Amino acid sequence: MIVALKKAVQLFFGLLLIQTSLFLTPLFSDNNPSLQITKLSKQPQWHRLLHFKNGKSEIDDTRFFFADEGKTNPQAELQASIDQLIADKSDDENSTLCRYPSRSHWILEQIPTLKEKIKIPQCKALNQELKELGAKHVTLILASAHINSPASAFGHTFLRIDNNPNTPLLSYAVNYAAQTTEDNGFVYAYQGLFGGYKGRYSIDPYYKKLKEYSDLEQRDVWEYTLDLTQAQIDRMVLHIFEIRHFYADYFFLSENCSYNLLWLIEVAKEQSILIKQFTHKAIPIDTLRAVVSQGLIKKELYRPSKRKEILALSRPIQNNNSALKFAQSDDYNLSQIKNLTKEEKIASLELATALLKIKRSDNKIDKKEYLSKFLKILRERSKLGKKEKESIPKPSSPKEGHLSSKASLSYMSHDVIKARAKISYHDIYDNDDGYISGGYISFFDTSIAYREGKVELEEIDFLDIKSYAIQDAIFKPISWQVAVGAKRIFHRELNSYLTAGAGVTLGRDNLYGSATISPTIYYRDNEEHSISGNIGLFYNPSKHLKLGVTASHEWFEEDREIEEIEPFITYSINQESAINLKYEYKDLDGEQESDVTLSWFWYF
Amino acid sequence: MKKLLSIVATTALITTASFAGPNTGCGLGNQVISNQDSVLMQVFAATTNGTSGNQTFGITSGTSGCAKPAKFVSNDKANEFVAGNMDTLALDISNGQGEALTTLATLLNVSNPETFASVLQTNFDKIYTSSNVSSADVIDNIVALG
Numbered sequence: 001m002i003v004a005l006k007k008a009v010q011l012f013f014g015l016l017l018i019q020t021s022l023f024l025t026p027l028f029s030d031n032n033p034s035l036q037i038t039k040l041s042k043q044p045q046w047h048r049l050l051h052f053k054n055g056k057s058e059i060d061d062t063r064f065f066f067a068d069e070g071k072t073n074p075q076a077e078l079q080a081s082i083d084q085l086i087a088d089k090s091d092d093e094n095s096t097l098c099r100y101p102s103r104s105h106w107i108l109e110q111i112p113t114l115k116e117k118i119k120i121p122q123c124k125a126l127n128q129e130l131k132e133l134g135a136k137h138v139t140l141i142l143a144s145a146h147i148n149s150p151a152s153a154f155g156h157t158f159l160r161i162d163n164n165p166n167t168p169l170l171s172y173a174v175n176y177a178a179q180t181t182e183d184n185g186f187v188y189a190y191q192g193l194f195g196g197y198k199g200r201y202s203i204d205p206y207y208k209k210l211k212e213y214s215d216l217e218q219r220d221v222w223e224y225t226l227d228l229t230q231a232q233i234d235r236m237v238l239h240i241f242e243i244r245h246f247y248a249d250y251f252f253l254s255e256n257c258s259y260n261l262l263w264l265i266e267v268a269k270e271q272s273i274l275i276k277q278f279t280h281k282a283i284p285i286d287t288l289r290a291v292v293s294q295g296l297i298k299k300e301l302y303r304p305s306k307r308k309e310i311l312a313l314s315r316p317i318q319n320n321n322s323a324l325k326f327a328q329s330d331d332y333n334l335s336q337i338k339n340l341t342k343e344e345k346i347a348s349l350e351l352a353t354a355l356l357k358i359k360r361s362d363n364k365i366d367k368k369e370y371l372s373k374f375l376k377i378l379r380e381r382s383k384l385g386k387k388e389k390e391s392i393p394k395p396s397s398p399k400e401g402h403l404s405s406k407a408s409l410s411y412m413s414h415d416v417i418k419a420r421a422k423i424s425y426h427d428i429y430d431n432d433d434g435y436i437s438g439g440y441i442s443f444f445d446t447s448i449a450y451r452e453g454k455v456e457l458e459e460i461d462f463l464d465i466k467s468y469a470i471q472d473a474i475f476k477p478i479s480w481q482v483a484v485g486a487k488r489i490f491h492r493e494l495n496s497y498l499t500a501g502a503g504v505t506l507g508r509d510n511l512y513g514s515a516t517i518s519p520t521i522y523y524r525d526n527e528e529h530s531i532s533g534n535i536g537l538f539y540n541p542s543k544h545l546k547l548g549v550t551a552s553h554e555w556f557e558e559d560r561e562i563e564e565i566e567p568f569i570t571y572s573i574n575q576e577s578a579i580n581l582k583y584e585y586k587d588l589d590g591e592q593e594s595d596v597t598l599s600w601f602w603y604f
Numbered sequence: 605m606k607k608l609l610s611i612v613a614t615t616a617l618i619t620t621a622s623f624a625g626p627n628t629g630c631g632l633g634n635q636v637i638s639n640q641d642s643v644l645m646q647v648f649a650a651t652t653n654g655t656s657g658n659q660t661f662g663i664t665s666g667t668s669g670c671a672k673p674a675k676f677v678s679n680d681k682a683n684e685f686v687a688g689n690m691d692t693l694a695l696d697i698s699n700g701q702g703e704a705l706t707t708l709a710t711l712l713n714v715s716n717p718e719t720f721a722s723v724l725q726t727n728f729d730k731i732y733t734s735s736n737v738s739s740a741d742v743i744d745n746i747v748a749l750g
Contacts, residue, residue: 169707170685207688353695360633371633371735374691378698382728386700386721 037082040110041075048267049103049239050074051248053275058255060198061246082107082114091121098123102235102242102267126241133172133203134163135237138268140224140261140297141173142288142398144436154425154441155219155284155398157258160206161237165225173209174240175202176260178250192252199250199260201243220305222398224288227298228268236268254280258287265291272296281405283424285398285434292399300399304392307475310354312390314474316347323348324473327355332373334380342384349381355474395509396543401434402426402575403603410599418458418597420447428466428536428550429580429601431572433543437509438468438479445485457494461485468505468514468536479505479514489562490588495522501534510540520554530556546570563587576603630670630739632690632732673743682711687739694732700725712746723749 040046051058056072057065065071066080081096081103088096097104098121108114139160159174178197180188191197228236243263248255259282262274272294278287291297304312317323326336326348337348353374360370404425410418422445426435445461462485469477480502486494501518514536522528532554539547549567556562568582578601585594670687686693689704696702700721709717724731724746731737731745 164710167707167710169689169703170681170711205688207685207692350699353698357691367633368735374632374694375732375735378694378732379728382698382700382725386725389701 036111037079038075041078043110045106045267045270046074046078048263048270048275049106050077051243051263058248059243059246060249064246078107082111085114085118089119091119093123093125095121095123097121098126099245100242101126102239105235105238129241130237133161133237135161135233136230137162137165138226138228138233138236139165139168139171140226140265140288140291142222142224142284143219144222144398157261157284157287158209159261159264160223161203161233168223169207171206172203173206174261174264175204175209176200176257177202178252179247189252192250195249195251195255197250198247199255199257200247201240201260201264203240203244218306220308220395221303223301223303224291224297225299225301226265226268226291226296228296232268236264239264239267254278254282256282258282258284262287262290265296269294269296281423283404285401286404288399289403297399300397302394302397306354306358308392310351310474311472312392313347313351313354315390317344317351318473320344320348324351327351328474332377343387346381346384346387349377349384351474352377353381396433398434400543400575402430402572402578405604406430406601407604408580408599408601410597412595412597414451414595416449416451416595418447418449418599420445422446422461427464428538428548429546429568429570429582431543431546431570431578432510432538432540437540438466438470438505438512438514438538440464440466440468459485459487459494461487466514468512468538470505470507470509470512479503479516481516481518489522490560493524495524495528497522499532501532503534511538513537528557530554544572546572560589561587562589570601577601578603630687630690632694632735632737634690671738671740673740673747679711682708683739683743685711686743690739690742693742697721697724697731698728 047053050070052074057070059065059071062071065077066084067073067076070077070080081100084096085104085107093099097118101123139162140157141160142155142157144155158176160168160171161174162168162171164170176199178192178199180191180197248260250256259275259278262278262282266272266274274287274290274294277290277293314324314327317327320340322336323340323344326332329336329352332352337345340348356365356370356373356377359365360367365373405421405423406427407421408419410420412418422442424443425441426432427440427442427445432438442461442464445459445464447458447460449456449458461483464481464483464485466479466481468479471477480500482500484498486496489495497520499518499520501516503514503516505512505514507513514534516534517531518534519529519531522530532552534550534552536550537548541547547567547569549565551565552563554562554564563586565585566582568580570578570580572578580597580599580601582597582599583594584597586592670683672683685707689707692702692704693708696705705721705724706717709720712720714720727749730749731742733741733745737745
């Protein structure tokens with residue numbers, strides 16, 4: 001009886017509630033609109049359109065939200081968006097529908113009857129832009145390393161929107177970046193790490209982007225055509241056209257350029273799970289792999305860097321002194337090459353143009369001089385007909401390298417067990433396949449050791465970069481290294497240290513040797529200084545094998561020295577695991593010791 | 605030693621990156637001059653995956669701001685493309701091949717791109733008459749060959 005009464009009361013109130021809301025918002029033919037809004041606002045796609053993750057939207061621009069609590073309340077935001085669409089009777093570019101085309105489109109798709117309640121504006125400018133873009137294909141682009149700084153190996157990703165895949169120079173690049181003109185490294189890093197910059201999406205002609213990032217031409221570029229339907233591409237484009245007006249705080253490690261592209265892809269392909277794969281860090285190649293893992297890649301294309309093209313150009317004349325001399329000269333005296341074969345002339349002239357362009361972009365010659373020389377060489381070249389381009393071997397794909405975080409467990413002779421972990425990225429023991437040869441970065445690398453019943457912190461490297469840039473016939477980059485952290489020297493307490501060095505690397509992509517000199521400051525109770533000479537030889541014959549040997553001699557003040565030799569071999573089983581065996585010999589100011597270490601590497 | 609390190613650190617700090625804005629022009633030689641980043645900037649850029657710059661939304665439909673060619677006015681997209689890719693196009697034409705040249709052939713609806721490339725190559729002198737040649741001149745000169 002009581003139960004029945006309760007039910008009747010509930011029903012009554014329920015009906016009353018429905019009636020009230022119908023009265024307040026008489027919008028839909030649906031029997032229960034507020035329930036419908038509640039349901040709709042829970043749809044994952046609505047959350048994606050708001051960049052909603054972990055209870056709030058990642059968009060920090062308040063103008064993005066119509067509801068006061070829109071950042072944290074998707075339901076309120078949906079209701080407010082609908083109200084706004086109905087209330088807005090304007091018919092210009094700033095009307096709600098033209099300015100928020102992505103959510104408007106979705107809302108109208110979900111509630112078709114709403115179309116009768118709102119004034120549909122023309123959105124002329126928007127339509128003009130959509131037409132100009134003519135989006136038919138979307139390509140994810142990964143630009144890997146910079147020529148003289150392999151340490152920029154984290155790379156950069158952006159999207160390219162193509163109308164015709166055969167003419168990418170007419171396509172548009174969609175980029176997400178922090179807005180800053182800061183040139184002080186410390187301020188830049190601090191602001192960037194802690195959200196001090198505003199991140200925004202932009203669209204620019206692809207060729208303009210190539211010019212703007214002139215270094216991009218010095219990078220290997222990988223293009224991945226996404227497997228999307230026309231409807232999905234349209235959805236992505238509309239979303240770009242909405243989100244372009246608003247900013248989100250930019251975080252270098254997590255909410256960065258690569259990560260924010262994932263929102264666009266996920267909005268396009270609703271079933272994909274991308275954003276959830278990233279919590280604390282999003283490294284470009286990891287985001288690429290995430291996209292791969294969702295089966296979103298249709299085609300891979302490799303574009304060699306300008307540097308590799310230039311090396312290929314020089315190949316036919318590498319033993320021809322006068323041809324090389326001409327290409328690297330200042331006055332381009334054509335009599336120098338008049339006795340060469342046609343092939344050699346072509347190679348020499350094409351190489352000359354490429355090097356001249358680099359001189360100009362490095363500001364080593366002025367525009368007037370550049371132009372007269374440029375045209376002089378091109379005129380000569382135009383008389384010689386066409387020549388097949390030299391082939392450039394495709395390196396292993398970035399999507400096939402080891403994953404970028406690493407933990408390792410080691411057993412050392414003398415019954416020592418070591419555990420080590422780092423956030424990222426690539427160190428000398430890792431297989432180079434899919435990464436830039438000689439570009440080593442370790443970020444927040446921590447190691448603890450268990451010996452004689454005690455667990456001790458062995459070492460922390462906050463940052464350790466070794467940029468072993470290989471010199472070749474044309475380019476002579478300087479290798480450099482920096483590291484900052486804390487480690488034990490001479491078996492003592494932890495010393496914080498800072499080291500920076502420079503040197504030379506010779507060889508080729510899979511076999512190279514480096515020599516560097518690096519001064520170091522140690523600090524515990526007082527400061528101590530050293531200078532170290534280091535050499536290394538690395539060989540990466542396959543995706544499974546890497547061998548190397550490093551040796552160093554470090555001189556401290558007060559005539560103390562450390563000598564170290566360390567050969568190693570790493571066998572990579574797959575992208576997630578590898579076995580490493582190394583032998584270490586140390587001479588700590590006359591006291592010798594040696595260790596054999598067997599490690600299991602786990603990449604994640 | 606200490607001195608050396610402090611010199612390294614100061615140099616890194618004071619070698620500031622000079623921002624060269626995108627160079628827009630209608631002639632040859634509008635290459636962007638690259639930033640001379642300090643080592644410190646490089647280190648941070650490497651570790652933080654940062655890119656910076658002024659964000660724009662540059663979808664245009666054929667208004668490059670350059671003079672329009674006299675004989676060939678109907679193809680805004682081609683005009684804009686040539687204006688934006690003067691150096692690369694000159695290079696491709698002299699080589700008789702290349703992506704910028706293929707793109708131009710597509711934009712001009714050329715029926716035989718191979719012949720197009722070879723005719724342009726042979727007539728390089730007539731297209732690039734001087735270093736002051738403008739993008740409008742280049743298009744006019746190319747059309748004149750046809």
